[in-house]
Amino acid sequence: MFQKSIPELARGLREGEFSSEELTRGFLDRIGRFDEKLNCVITLTDSAALEAARVADARLKNGDATLLTGIPFLHKDIFCTDGVRTSCGSRMLDNFAAPYDATVTVRLQDAGAVMLGKTNMDEFAMGSSNETSFYGPVKNPWDLQCVPGGSSGGSAAAVAARLAPLATGTDTGGSIRQPAALCGVTGIKPTYGRVSRYGMIAFASSLDQAGPFAASAQDAACMLEVMAGFDPRDSTSIDQPVDAYAGMLDADLSGLTIGLPKEYFGAGLDAGVGAAVQAAIEAYKKLGAQVKEISLPNTSLAVPAYYVVAPAECSSNLSRMDGVRFGYRCEEPKDLEDLYVRSRGEGFGDEVKRRILVGTYALSAGYYDAYYLKAQQVRRLIRDDFVQAFREVDIIMGPTTPGPAFRLGERCDDPVTMYLSDIYTIAVNLAGLPGMSIPAGMVDGLPVGLQLIGDYFAEGRLLNAAHRYQQVTDWHTRLPPGFE
Numbered sequence: 001m002f003q004k005s006i007p008e009l010a011r012g013l014r015e016g017e018f019s020s021e022e023l024t025r026g027f028l029d030r031i032g033r034f035d036e037k038l039n040c041v042i043t044l045t046d047s048a049a050l051e052a053a054r055v056a057d058a059r060l061k062n063g064d065a066t067l068l069t070g071i072p073f074l075h076k077d078i079f080c081t082d083g084v085r086t087s088c089g090s091r092m093l094d095n096f097a098a099p100y101d102a103t104v105t106v107r108l109q110d111a112g113a114v115m116l117g118k119t120n121m122d123e124f125a126m127g128s129s130n131e132t133s134f135y136g137p138v139k140n141p142w143d144l145q146c147v148p149g150g151s152s153g154g155s156a157a158a159v160a161a162r163l164a165p166l167a168t169g170t171d172t173g174g175s176i177r178q179p180a181a182l183c184g185v186t187g188i189k190p191t192y193g194r195v196s197r198y199g200m201i202a203f204a205s206s207l208d209q210a211g212p213f214a215a216s217a218q219d220a221a222c223m224l225e226v227m228a229g230f231d232p233r234d235s236t237s238i239d240q241p242v243d244a245y246a247g248m249l250d251a252d253l254s255g256l257t258i259g260l261p262k263e264y265f266g267a268g269l270d271a272g273v274g275a276a277v278q279a280a281i282e283a284y285k286k287l288g289a290q291v292k293e294i295s296l297p298n299t300s301l302a303v304p305a306y307y308v309v310a311p312a313e314c315s316s317n318l319s320r321m322d323g324v325r326f327g328y329r330c331e332e333p334k335d336l337e338d339l340y341v342r343s344r345g346e347g348f349g350d351e352v353k354r355r356i357l358v359g360t361y362a363l364s365a366g367y368y369d370a371y372y373l374k375a376q377q378v379r380r381l382i383r384d385d386f387v388q389a390f391r392e393v394d395i396i397m398g399p400t401t402p403g404p405a406f407r408l409g410e411r412c413d414d415p416v417t418m419y420l421s422d423i424y425t426i427a428v429n430l431a432g433l434p435g436m437s438i439p440a441g442m443v444d445g446l447p448v449g450l451q452l453i454g455d456y457f458a459e460g461r462l463l464n465a466a467h468r469y470q471q472v473t474d475w476h477t478r479l480p481p482g483f484e
Contacts, residue, residue, distance in 0.1 A: 069112030102199025174425025181449020276441025
């Protein structure tokens with residue numbers, strides 16, 4: 001059952017081929033068998049999952065079911081879940097059980113989806129390899145000596161190994177698309193404001209966006225329909241109707257114009273990845289799409305701009321983690337200053353501390369105009385590049401990452417090289433656009449991701465283009481060796 005699509009699982013549940021409880025037990029069994037070597041799951045909610053599955057079975061029996069009723073999923077441990085530990089992969093929140101549910105959590109629960117547990121992640125979503133987690137690194141199921149990508153590496157690796165058919169993630173600078181590429185699964189970052197951020201613990205508030213992981217674009221469309229929508233509790237949520245993404249998948253691609261940014265195919269791109277991406281583009285030509293070279297001239301400024309904006313916002317957001325109200329608290333503080341210093345010093349990991357320090361400096365008196373304000377001005381130039389491009393093309397395509405998954409520990413002592421892992425994804429967040437990654441080949445036994453970027457609220461078009469490609473290729477159906 002673990003290789004069935006969401007529509008196939010939903011049909012099996014409706015027709016009584018199997019129950020949600022049986023399905024849930026099957027995936028819990030796979031987690032029990034495989035997670036010890038992958039380290040994908042921080043908290044397993046097996047008892048609650050089985051109870052939710054029984055409730056879903058009752059809804060199915062009564063005819064009160066949605067497409068996701070009874071379907072198991074894993075939840076990135078950045079979404080608040082009432083009464084369940086919500087750690088953000090940090091010692092700071094290791095003992096924190098959220099007192100309420102995030103909007104995404106509520107929408108999935110209301111649809112009848114069954115949460116199996118919470119997935120491992122880079123601490124407070126700060127990382128590109130899932131090596132900054134307090135709970136240890138996640139392993140890539142295609143090669144246990146390699147990283148799965150980050151920060152949503154636990155969710156991506158879990159879906160790749162089919163420990164769950166679906167998982168949630170968040171994307172601040174590529175944290176859905178990059179691990180999706182490195183693990184060979186489908187992941188989509190919606191337009192900023194398309195999915196509510198209420199109850200999603202903030203890293204960088206103007207960049208963070210939630211989205212789904214799945215084996216295929218079809219499955220991702222089913223999940224995104226449930227997750228998306230206006231939320232009055234989130235001031236950045238956009239009040240715009242949600243498209244029926246699953247109903248848009250089969251549209252013909254004849255006449256679709258694909259833009260290929262020349263900046264994405266230059267120095268720094270692994271030759272094998274480049275060849276796989278070019279092969280995918282040829283497949284799109286056979287599907288009727290037209291291809292056009294374009295330019296995004298400010299692409300080279302995306303990484304430096306991002307690493308001013310994101311740390312500045314994280315410095316502000318994480319100031320609430322002080323050892324007073326919730327989370328980690330040092331033992332026997334001498335005074336209030338000692339409480340602050342030791343709680344934060346002991347509770348945060350090195351990468352989080354690094355970004356807090358950079359962000360605090362960028363926002364400090366005398367440096368705000370030189371760094372943060374200038375980065376925001378560059379951000380506007382990057383957005384304008386995309387606006388101009390979408391006057392000429394319908395979708396932008398290119399590699400998701402410069403190379404395939406790298407070895408665990410390979411870049412831990414070189415933050416700049418680690419940051420460049422997201423060179424093709426960061427600009428999409430700075431502009432607030434939707435983007436996704438789909439499997440498009442292999443290099444030395446490791447997956448390659450093809451990135452699709454759309455205009456604002458063009459998630460349906462991206463999912464359509466991804467689905468049509470997946471109808472003529474089988475990269476998304478392949479399982480890592482040992483997880484069949």
